[in-house]
Amino acid sequence: MTRRIALFIPALLALGAVLMHVQAEPAQKAPALLRHVVMFKFKKDATPSQIDEVVKAFGELPQQIDAIHSYEWGTNNSPEMLDKGFTHLFLVTFKSEADRATYLPHAAHQxxxxxxxxxxxxxxxxxxxxK
Structure with missing residues (x-):
């Protein structure tokens, strides 16, 4: 019995050391992404067709501007009634500030x-x- 305890204690200490080492290693974090959130409040006289054209044109930008990492959009559906007239939201993601700096003056964006x-x-x- 004493011999088993004598073997068990070093094994337990070794296991603890291994677990501490594993926990001490930093986890691999994905690189941070730069989010560009754009919301639109359209004029009262803007027609659904005109708004659809804007949405379509915005959706074509990722094919025209390589600096865009990802793109998505949607319309407001919040029940809170706090939208202040903003109906459409677009999320453009960049990998860097340099990519955003390429996007903003790009001819397709303009x-x-x-x-x-x-x-x-x-x-x-x-x-x-x-984050």
């Missing part, structure tokens, strides 16, 4: 903005690093 302006009441844009 052409999109020109198409958007006649029907846009107000935009809201917020950028953040995903």
């Amino acid at each position: 052409a999109f903005v020109a198409k958007l302006k006649p029907v846009l009441e107000e935009p809201m844009v917020i950028d953040y690093w995903a």
Whole structure:
């Protein structure tokens, strides 16, 4: 019995050391992504067809601008009634600030903005690093 305890204690200590080493190694984190959140409040006289054209044009930007890592969009469906008239939200993701800096003045983005302006009441844009 004493011999078993004598063998068990070093084994337990070795296991503890291994577990501490595994926990001490930092976990591999995915690189942070830069999120570009864009919300639109359209003019009251903007037609559904005009709004659809804006949505379509925004959706074409990822094929035209390589700096865009990912893109998604949707319309507000919050029951809280706090949207302040903003109906459409677009999420454009970049891998770096340099990619965003490429996107903003890009000719395709500027052409999109020109198409958007006649029907846009107000935009809201917020950028953040995903955590």
